Amino acid sequence: MQVTEIYKSLQGESTYAGVPCVFVRLTGCNLRCSWCDSEYTFQGGRKMSTREVYDEVSRLSPNRGLVEITGGEPMLQEREVVPLMQRLLDDEYKVLLETSGERPLESVPEQVVKIVDVKCPDSGEGGTFLLENLKTLTAHDEIKFVLSSRTDYDFAREFTERHRLAEGVNAVLFSPAFRKEATGARDSSQCLLDPQELAEWMLADNVPARLGLQLHKFIWDPAVKGV
Numbered sequence: 337m338q339v340t341e342i343y344k345s346l347q348g349e350s351t352y353a354g355v356p357c358v359f360v361r362l363t364g365c366n367l368r369c370s371w372c373d374s375e376y377t378f379q380g381g382r383k384m385s386t387r388e389v390y391d392e393v394s395r396l397s398p399n400r401g402l403v404e405i406t407g408g409e410p411m412l413q414e415r416e417v418v419p420l421m422q423r424l425l426d427d428e429y430k431v432l433l434e435t436s437g438e439r440p441l442e443s444v445p446e447q448v449v450k451i452v453d454v455k456c457p458d459s460g461e462g463g464t465f466l467l468e469n470l471k472t473l474t475a476h477d478e479i480k481f482v483l484s485s486r487t488d489y490d491f492a493r494e495f496t497e498r499h500r501l502a503e504g505v506n507a508v509l510f511s512p513a514f515r516k517e518a519t520g521a522r523d524s525s526q527c528l529l530d531p532q533e534l535a536e537w538m539l540a541d542n543v544p545a546r547l548g549l550q551l552h553k554f555i556w557d558p559a560v561k562g563v
């Protein structure tokens with residue numbers, strides 16, 4: 337499979353935020369979200385076998401623990417990534433899969449925790465979510481909306497209610513997008529949507545969702561990669 341980087345850091349998003357985690361970041365994405373902070377994954381990387389990726393994960397985290405498969409869009413390499421996830425599960429790693437929601441997810445092993453994006457209108461990739469993926473979600477999975485405007489918030493709230501998302505998954509996450517060029521200040525001034533404003537909307541509307549901040553961007557410079 338084509339791999340951009342493998343590194344250990346703290347999980348920055350989802351209900352696992354703050355937990356040490358090995359990230360396997362695969363190369364390539366078929367979407368182009370306007371606020372994407374992973375454009376460096378679109379090309380390059382190096383070819384690695386399942387065995388080589390597994391060995392690097394176990395070197396970084398020999399006592400098992402959390403591994404996230406991310407990208408880019410990891411499910412573009414489904415043929416290689418599904419056996420990798422199964423191998424990690426067999427060896428008792430806890431496996432998270434971060435995916436754009438645009439690729440079919442039926443082949444993902446059941447024990448994998450899927451963190452599935454639904455792209456909102458102002459990402460420039462609205463309408464790409466594969467609705468059939470809702471059927472693959474279980475009580476340990478999470479759905480994430482990255483929001484950059486009131487339009488995005490209204491879309492996410494309506495989608496959450498229409499599909500009764502909160503009843504079927506562990507968490508529905510509403511997360512403000514960061515400015516793509518963000519650097520320096522490690523605070524919410526770098527968000528495209530003010531978290532305070534988002535919090536107030538969520539409280540006013542009683543949205544059954546959790547506000548998520550990208551923790552790593554409050555710990556390290558938002559421009560730093562590999563953390």
Ligand code: SF4
Nearest residue numbers: 365367368369372408
């Ligand atoms: S799906 Fe993810 S990697 Fe692809 S463009 Fe959007 S944010 Fe970037």
